[in-house]
Structures are given as C-alpha cells and as structure tokens.
Amino acid sequence: MYYGAMTETLDIQAPDAVASAPLHSLLGDLITTAHRLTRLAAHETNRTESPATWRTLSVLQAHGPMRLGELARQSRVTQPTMTKIVRGLDELNWIKRIADSDDARASLIASMPRGEAALAEWRETLGTALVPFFDGLTDDEQDTLRRAVDILRDRADLRSSAPSAGAAK
Amino acid sequence: MYYGAMTETLDIQAPDAVASAPLHSLLGDLITTAHRLTRLAAHETNRTESPATWRTLSVLQAHGPMRLGELARQSRVTQPTMTKIVRGLDELNWIKRIADSDDARASLIASMPRGEAALAEWRETLGTALVPFFDGLTDDEQDTLRRAVDILRDRADLRSSAPSAGAAK
DNA sequence: CCATAATACATAGCCAAGCTATGTATTATC
C-alpha cells in the first residue's frame, strides 16, 4: 500500500503508457461518474424494485432470449447471482424459461410482455425524474451524450471484448 | 400494470413531450449503460472493497472536506447509509473527522493521504483492467467520451440541480 | 458402452450497501 507523491500524472510506467495515460484517467472518471449516475437514478425514482432487475431486462430486450449463464456473462455477474435475479423475475412473471429440447440442463430465458411493459414504464419514470437535471442541455451536448452512450454500450457488450479476469476460472 | 403495444416510441403524451422524447429515451439508455459499466468495472477488477468506497472518496477528493450529511446528499444516498460508509473509511484511516468548533453535533469528513493513495491505486487498477475494452477507440471517440463525462459529472453534482424526490421529506 | 470429466444450473451461506424508523445529543427559536 504505497502512498505519497501523486501529483497528477504518473511518469514512470511501462513503455506505451504515455499514449494511453489520458485513456487511463478517462476510464477512472468514467466509472466514478457512471456509479454516481446510477445512484442518482435510484435515488430520484426511489423505486424499490432494484436496478439489477432493469439491467437484466434491458440485456434481454437488447439481445433476445438467452441462457442463464450467458445472461450472467453479459451482465458481468456470477451465475449464482443471475440465478437469484432470474428467480425474482420469474416470480413476477416478467420472464419465462423455455426448455431447451437439446439440453435438459439449460433453458432459454425470455422476457415476457409484462416484463417489457414494466421496463418501458420504468424508463418513462426515469426520464421524467431525470429531465430536470439535464434541462439546459444544448443540442450539441445532447448529441455528445447520445454518441457516448452508443460507444459505451457497444464496448460493454460481450462479443467484442476480452473476457478477462472475473469471468474465467 | 399495463402491457401490450410498445413498438418503439410512445406517441400519446403531454404537450411539450414531443421535443423531449429523445432526451427521455437517451436518459433511459444512459442509466442502463451506466449500470452495466459499473458492473463491468467491479467484475473486471474484482476487488472486494466496494464501489461505494471509491465513489465516496471521489466526491471528497473533488469537493474537499464536508459534513457527513452533505456527503450523503452529494452521493445521493441517505444519511444512515453514509454513516455506515464513513465508519468503514474511518476504520481504514482513509478519512478523518475534524470536529466543528461551532457545532458539536457535526464534524467535517476529510480524506487522509492513504485514502487518496488508495483511490489513486484503484484508478490505476481500473484503467489497466478496462483498457482492453476500449482498445481501438479513435481519437474522436475518446474525445466524445471525455466531453460526455465532463457533462455528466457536472449534471450529477448537487449545486446545479433540483434536489427533488428522494432527498427531501 | 460405461466410467469419468465437463457443463449448466441450483443451493447455502456470507457480506456490503441500500432503505425506513427511531434514538440522542446539540443548536435554534419563541
């Protein structure tokens, strides 16, 4: 646990680090900001139903039905965690499990109409709650955000990126 | 709980909604993506120390010492939650409490050097873990992200924005 | 073709981080 002497940028690093230093720093800010936004949303809508629910439904809606394990990987949570979330969604009848005829161990998780409806409703609520915070946005700024979201969504998706640490093992 | 018929955009809304519809939709995507990014970060770094810790330290670093209540508001959590987080940080000696001579009920929360060091270290780890995901970014894309983060950070900050639902009461 | 390994999910049990409701000390107010 080192400390002391951290004025701005770090100078001594591996070669190639010079070029990626701003990216490094950007990523730190990005994640911190992302977390604050998530809190902002939860706080302002103060719904009890949990962010994880919406995140999961969003993934399902974006990518269509998939197996529980795949859903876990896409959501960057472990399989047991996803089992729990899916059980909750199942009890609400927001998703259904479609048996896989080829593999009796697995089933496809598919969102149900009322799950999609609930998600849409939540997004509405969210929009209404957050609009005040983004009130004076110029068209240009709004455009920047739109493009940023598209970039990030793409990068956060599984297929493109390295699986890495947590997922494996 | 309504369901059925949600093909893309909603048409019937209050006046003025037409103009803000894309913003609504943008915000939905934004929050979902933000949450996925937070998970991505947690998953890839698989540190145990919890996002809330870093978020709190970041707020402290950005705005300087402040009272616990203020810190809670900035972080968009309730006061008891912040009490818990601060206790944890205190035990680690990552923050200290500075008694307020004018008001014996309150004290200022200030980050300690080793707290700042830990935060910096985490940001390093984070950068290293996430760089692979953002590998082929063009300069233009990186610039877009930078600008987006700046906009969002500003909007998520307290002073500018409406306090609203959760905080009040 | 059967035994073993690998896979897909479920279960159990733990902890962190949210929340509401309530308590306790201090400060402000009439």
Next chain:
DNA sequence: GATAATACATAGCTTGGCTATGTATTATGG
C-alpha cells in the same frame, strides 16, 4: 427556558453481490 429543528448514530430489514458446493445432464476416452 421549553420546544422545535438539526446532525448524526443505531437497529433492523432487503437486495445483490460473492465463493463454495451440490445435482443433474451431456460429452468423452478406452
């Protein structure tokens, strides 16, 4: 100086993470 308001702490609950492990199914090697 009593009452109200404020700032934080405590208690107790829920959710959403995690690891470790169990159970059923499928794949594989001799």
